[in-house]
Amino acid sequence: MKTNSKSGNLKRLSRIEGQVRGLARMVEEDRYCIDIVTQIGAVRAALRRVEEEILREHVAHCVEHAISSGDKADQRRKVAELMDVMGRAGR
Template identity: 60%
Template sequence: MHQNRDAALKRLNRLEGQVRGVSRMVEEDRYCVDILTQIAAARAALKGVEKLVIEDHASHCIEDALASGDREDQRAKFMELIQLLDRARD
């Protein structure tokens, strides 16, 4: 990770707190809907981190492959990006 490193770490630290909060909610037998709401918020936060990492991959790893002129590396990086985007949709 390059340009989005600090933002990703900040989000991950916040996410860590959210997950601990969900764990506490389960321990305290809180209302299921409240727990599910917090799980959805944590999932959305993780998606945000995923987006930052994909952006960094595209702006650094793929740019480097394009600049290298190495067609095999370009194809490999492109296919990696397609696979990442496909997994991110799930």
């Protein structure tokens, strides 16, 4: 993973960690349910953005390398991995 992408993702994940701690506090404080659910949605959206960035990096480097290598087995493996993870992400 590129250094700038890695540091950006780590910053996002750190913010998400803080959001999750905030959610725990909200539950402990018996905050309004809809406010909690709204914040859960925000955490999910933030995680999706990190996931998309990491997948983008994977395609730009690992999958691209497999394609340019000419190794058919590696190409099939990388595409199968990608399809598998995309299928799980859609659930």
